[in-house]
Amino acid sequence: MRAVTSRAYGPPEVLRIEEVPAPVPSARDVRVRVQASTVTSGDARIRGFRGPRIFWLPLRLTLGLRRPRNPIMGMEFAGVVESVGGAVTRFRVGDAVFGMTMRGANAELVTIREDAAIAAKPANLTNEEAASLPFGAIAALVFLRDVAKLQSGERVLVIGAAGGVGVFAVQLARHFGAHVTAVCSAGSIDLVRSLGAAAVVDRAAEDFTEATHRYDVILDTIGVSDVARCRRVLTPQGRHVFLSFGLAEMLHMAWTALRPGSRVLCGFSGTTLADLRIVGDLAEAGTLRPVIGRRFPLEEAVAAHRHVETGRKRGSLVLTLNDSQGTRTVLFDHTTASSSMNRVDDTSDACARSPARAPVTVPSISDVAPAPGWADPRRR
Ligand SMILES: NC(=O)c1ccc[n+]([C@@H]2O[C@H](COP(=O)([O-])OP(=O)(O)OC[C@H]3O[C@@H](n4cnc5c(N)ncnc54)[C@H](OP(=O)(O)O)[C@@H]3O)[C@@H](O)[C@H]2O)c1
Numbered sequence: 249m250r251a252v253t254s255r256a257y258g259p260p261e262v263l264r265i266e267e268v269p270a271p272v273p274s275a276r277d278v279r280v281r282v283q284a285s286t287v288t289s290g291d292a293r294i295r296g297f298r299g300p301r302i303f304w305l306p307l308r309l310t311l312g313l314r315r316p317r318n319p320i321m322g323m324e325f326a327g328v329v330e331s332v333g334g335a336v337t338r339f340r341v342g343d344a345v346f347g348m349t350m351r352g353a354n355a356e357l358v359t360i361r362e363d364a365a366i367a368a369k370p371a372n373l374t375n376e377e378a379a380s381l382p383f384g385a386i387a388a389l390v391f392l393r394d395v396a397k398l399q400s401g402e403r404v405l406v407i408g409a410a411g412g413v414g415v416f417a418v419q420l421a422r423h424f425g426a427h428v429t430a431v432c433s434a435g436s437i438d439l440v441r442s443l444g445a446a447a448v449v450d451r452a453a454e455d456f457t458e459a460t461h462r463y464d465v466i467l468d469t470i471g472v473s474d475v476a477r478c479r480r481v482l483t484p485q486g487r488h489v490f491l492s493f494g495l496a497e498m499l500h501m502a503w504t505a506l507r508p509g510s511r512v513l514c515g516f517s518g519t520t521l522a523d524l525r526i527v528g529d530l531a532e533a534g535t536l537r538p539v540i541g542r543r544f545p546l547e548e549a550v551a552a553h554r555h556v557e558t559g560r561k562r563g564s565l566v567l568t569l570n571d572s573q574g575t576r577t578v579l580f581d582h583t584t585a586s587s588s589m590n591r592v593d594d595t596s597d598a599c600a601r602s603p604a605r606a607p608v609t610v611p612s613i614s615d616v617a618p619a620p621g622w623a624d625p626r627r628r
Contacts, residue, residue: 249267249268249269249270249355249356249357250265250266250267250355250356250546250569251265251266251268251320251321251352251354251355251356252264252265252320252321252322252354252355252546252549252567253265253266253268253319253320253321254295254316254319254321255315255316255319256315256316257295257296257297257315257316258295258296259296260292260295260549260550260551260553260554260557261550262295263295263321263549263550263553265546265547265549268319268320268355270356270357271352271357271358271359272359273331273332273333273359274333274359275333275334275335275336276333276335276336276361276362276363277332277333277336277359277360277361277362278329278331278332278333278336278338278339278345278359278360278361278362278366279329279330279331279332279357279358279359280325280327280328280329280330280345280347280357280358280359280360280366281327281328281329281330281356281357282325282326282327282353282355282356282357282358282569283326283327283328283375283379283569284325284326284327284374284375284376284378284379284566284567284568284569285322285324285325285326285353285354285355285379285546285566285567285569286322286323286324286353286379286380286383286564286565286566286567287321287322287354287544287549287552287553287555287556287565287567288323288324288383288384288412288556288564288565289411289412289413289556289561290323290383291321291322291323291354291553291556292553292556292557294311294316294321294351295321295553297311300493300494300495300498301494301495302494302495302498311351316351318350318351318352320351320352320353320354320355321351321352321353321354321549322351322352322353322354322355322358322567323348323349323350323351323353323382323383324346324347324348324353324379324380324381324382324383324564325346325347325348325349325353325358325379326344326345326346326347326369326373326375326376326377326378326379327344327345327346327358327375328342328343328344328345329341329342329343329345329603330357332362333362336362337362338362338363338603339362339366339603340603343368343603344368344369344603345366345367345368345369345603346366346367346369346370346373346375346378346379346381346382346528347360347364347365347366347367347382347524348365348382348383348386348519348524349364349365354546354549354567356569363521364521365382365519365520365521365523365524366521366524367521367524367525367528368528368603369528370528370529370531370532371532372531372532372534373531373532373538376540376543376566376568377531377538377540378531378538379564379566380538380539380540380563380564380566381527381528381531381536381538382519382524382527383412383413383564384411384412384413384414384415384416384563384564385416385420385527385530385531385536385538386517386519386520386523386524386527387413387416387469387491387517388413388414388416388417388419388420389416389420389517389523389526389527390515390517390518390523391413391417391467391489391491391515391517392404392417392420392421392424392465392467393424394515395487395489395513395515396465396467396487396489396513397487398421398424398426398464398465399425399426399464400424400425400426401425401426401427402426402427402464402465403426403427403429403461403462403463403464403465404421404426404427404428404429404463404464404465404466404467405428405429405430405431405449405456405463405465405466405467405481406418406421406428406429406430406431406445406467406469407431407451407466407467407468407469407470407472407473408431408432408468408469408470408472409430409431409432409436409440409443409445409448409469410430410432410433410436410439410440410562410563411469411470411561411562411563412561412563412564412565413469413491414430414432414440414469415439415440415443415538415539415562415563416527416536417467417469418430418440418443418444418445419443419444419535419536419537420530420536421444421465421467422443422444422445422446423444423530423535423536426464426465427446427447428444428445428446428447429445429446429447429448429449429456429463430443430445430447430448430449431448431449431451431456432448432449432450432451433450433451433452433560434450434452434453436562437450439539439562439563443537443539456481457474457477457478457480457481459481461481462481462482462483462486463481463482463483463486464482464483464485464486464487465486465487465489466478466481466482466486466487466488466489467489467491468488468489468490468491468492469491469492470491470492470559471490471491471492471493471494471497473488473490475488475496475497475500475512479510482510483510484509484510485509485510486510486511487510487511487513488510488511488512488513489513489514490512490513490514491514491517493514497512497514498514500512501513501514538563538564539562539563539564540563540564540565540566541561541562541563541564541565542555542561542562542565542566543565543566543567543568544565544566544567544568545567545568545569546567546568546569549567552565552567
């Protein structure tokens with residue numbers, strides 16, 4: 249099968265398109281024919297091995313000490329179950345699925361344990377849209393819900409609002425009843441407004457730390473904000489949350505945990521099946537909308553990674569494979585034939601079946617209770 253590989257850590261040019269053996273599913277594994285994948289900021293970080301120095305050793309032990317242990321790139325995927333191991337009960341061949349894994353999704357086939365982050369593809373999303381969901385939406389969910397502990401009615405400022413995580417953070421914060429201010433460049437103002445931002449700061453023209461109003465949460469997805477300057481615009485119980493951080497932010501986190509007042513918080517989002525299901529349900533209900541900024545064919549993975557490296561990526565960058573445009577798996581509905589959401593665009597995917605899925609109930613912030621690991625005894 250064709251796959252994007254990185255057999256060394258380094259710049260985008262280390263990537264190759266290789267013919268590699270198809271992964272063999274073990275008893276609890278599902279093998280998915282990938283129809284769309286993505287290149288995320290996380291993929292670029294792993295490829296270049298960039299991250300906080302303090303995590304160098306644990307990350308190298310996880311990913312491969314001298315070179316990547318699994319050479320196949322890619323985290324997000326959407327496609328159709330091609331085969332299943334003997335002990336698999338959740339999926340059947342032909343199921344339309346989406347999900348996220350640490351490595352291996354930028355390939356024609358990916359295997360993943362059936363109890364890992366793989367679920368029925370939201371029926372109203374194309375493969376490309378479904379593949380664009382897990383990384384950014386789960387990160388946004390975990391950081392708003394568990395790290396920031398966002399409450400309805402609070403004011404949140406999202407830095408990097410047009411990026412892969414930011415587009416979901418704006419939508420989720422709005423869904424959870426917050427007042428959202430988005431920080432982005434001028435070209436993305438209409439986009440973030442359409443996602444639910446009540447106010448927008450053009451990052452080239454304005455300095456949000458000069459504002460007179462205060463925020464309960466500053467969610468810095470990019471890791472560019474200054475702790476001291478942001479404290480001026482945080483409420484006394486405010487949370488300054490970093491998705492991208494280094495030793496300085498971690499020291500601020502430790503220091504602010506010891507004194508009263510606003511907090512600095514850093515963390516990692518992880519990927520659980522429960523959270524994948526939540527973001528899938530929210531997408532199926534129309535509450536979350538994936539944003540696809542660019543598409544590249546699998547063969548142009550180097551160019552795709554170079555684009556991510558510019559730091560100007562909007563929403564998700566899709567890698568197209570097989571039937572990547574695909575279809576929404578909703579079958580043709582004659583009663584709403586004019587609705588593009590109900591049209592089967594390409595019959596090649598029309599036979600993909602949706603695995604059993606509970607009726608969608610859109611979670612509110614109280615439904616998606618914070619994970620205990622992040623509990624802050626001072627606030628709750
Ligand atoms: N800790 C975790 O568990 C976790 C999980 C997921 C992601 N992350 C990290 O979160 C970061 C963001 O991820 P992402 O996928 O959203 O990245 P991304 O898609 O590459 O973000 C690109 C966006 O960043 C904005 N941007 C670039 N420079 C900026 C600046 N100086 N100030 C404000 N905005 C700026 C750009 O918006 P404009 O062009 O509109 O300005 C662009 O739309 C990455 O570093 C990623 O590794 C961490």
